[in-house]
Amino acid sequence: MLKLSLAKLDDLFAAISADRALYLPVDDASGQAKYQKWTEGAKLSQALNTVRSAKDFFFPQTENLVDFKVKGKEIEIIDPRTEHDDFVIFGVRACDARSFSILDKVFLADPVDTYYQSRREHGIVVSMACTRPEETCFCTSFGIDPTRPEGDVSCWMDEENLYLSVLTEKGQQFVDLAAGLLEEGGDEAVASQQEATSALMKKLPLASFSTQSYGGDVLLKVFDSPKWAELSESCLGCGTCTFVCPTCQCYDIRDFNTGNGITRFRCWDSCMYSDFTKMAHGNPRLTQLERFRQRFMHKLVYFPANNDGEYGCVGCGRCLAKCPISMNIVKVAKTLEGDTK
Numbered sequence: 232m233l234k235l236s237l238a239k240l241d242d243l244f245a246a247i248s249a250d251r252a253l254y255l256p257v258d259d260a261s262g263q264a265k266y267q268k269w270t271e272g273a274k275l276s277q278a279l280n281t282v283r284s285a286k287d288f289f290f291p292q293t294e295n296l297v298d299f300k301v302k303g304k305e306i307e308i309i310d311p312r313t314e315h316d317d318f319v320i321f322g323v324r325a326c327d328a329r330s331f332s333i334l335d336k337v338f339l340a341d342p343v344d345t346y347y348q349s350r351r352e353h354g355i356v357v358s359m360a361c362t363r364p365e366e367t368c369f370c371t372s373f374g375i376d377p378t379r380p381e382g383d384v385s386c387w388m389d390e391e392n393l394y395l396s397v398l399t400e401k402g403q404q405f406v407d408l409a410a411g412l413l414e415e416g417g418d419e420a421v422a423s424q425q426e427a428t429s430a431l432m433k434k435l436p437l438a439s440f441s442t443q444s445y446g447g448d449v450l451l452k453v454f455d456s457p458k459w460a461e462l463s464e465s466c467l468g469c470g471t472c473t474f475v476c477p478t479c480q481c482y483d484i485r486d487f488n489t490g491n492g493i494t495r496f497r498c499w500d501s502c503m504y505s506d507f508t509k510m511a512h513g514n515p516r517l518t519q520l521e522r523f524r525q526r527f528m529h530k531l532v533y534f535p536a537n538n539d540g541e542y543g544c545v546g547c548g549r550c551l552a553k554c555p556i557s558m559n560i561v562k563v564a565k566t567l568e569g570d571t572k
């Protein structure tokens with residue numbers, strides 16, 4: 232275990248920033264935390280989590296894939312990619328840190344998404360243990376320990392120090408950049424913080440929430456449940472739940488006419504949108520019930536069935552906090568629970 236006095240936190244950020252871009256949660260003018268590139272004077276947010284997850288770093292909301300330049304009857308195909316620069320994401324919470332392994336299962340499976348892969352290779356994830364979980368948190372339901380977050384380096388912070396534990400080679404690169412600032416120590420302080428946070432986690436309203444009944448052969452029982460009608464009735468199809476979700480990974484690919492060529496780009500899409508599955512022959516999901524059902528079936532049933540039981544949710548609580556009609560994955564899972572038996 233390594234430690235750094237909080238009085239030297241800005242020195243750490245400056246040392247890392249001198250070598251590569253460093254992103255960390257910073258409060259915006261309205262007091263909401265969002266990732267921002269560190270520059271002198273930027274203060275690490277004290278908020279539990281960012282409004283948008285950290286998935287943007289590896290799977291950005293919009294991204295150009297290829298350009299086509301038209302010259303007479305010739306079409307030139309231009310790959311706009313350049314080698315990504317190394318970067319660090321600091322302060323990633325345990326839920327978002329786990330979301331990367333879920334996204335990896337999608338984007339790094341054959342055929343590998345090389346756009347995503349390049350960013351993953353160049354990004355160092357420095358995670359931060361939670362100490363003040365909110366009532367919407369339920370990461371422990373998915374086996375995530377918020378007192379021991381994954382990543383390349385795990386960090387803990389108390390009133391006096393930042394503590395760091397290196398987990399990977401990339402993590403070692405991170406601490407090497409700040410070697411002169413760090414000293415050994417902190418095991419006892421971290422252990423006592425972990426104990427206190429674990430006790431707090433057990434008192435949260437969703438502490439006993441479980442999705443275990445969605446494993447196995449429940450697909451048709453849940454799919455045909457009449458409860459979907461009631462659950463989806465008020466859904467506005469706004470897509471907020473998918474856009475704030477760290478594990479939602481659906482995207483659309485479109486062509487934009489630049490006047491003398493075409494730029495093909497991809498952008499996040501949402502299975503909650505009415506044209507998400509629109510194809511030349513028509514749309515196989517014509518109702519909001521079908522679209523709503525798809526989102527939750529994907530996270531609770533299809534994804535674990537195809538990924539060794541791993542659910543497509545990390546219990547970050549963003550959809551619980553942000554849905555304008557207060558619908559969310561916990562309500563859905565609890566309502567359908569009886570139909571899984």
Ligand code: SF4
Nearest residue numbers: 466467469470472554
């Ligand atoms: S569940 Fe809520 S956030 Fe998601 S699309 Fe429906 S209304 Fe919007």
Ligand code: SF4
Nearest residue numbers: 476544545547548550
């Ligand atoms: S479904 Fe909701 S709680 Fe689960 S990871 Fe997505 S936003 Fe977070």
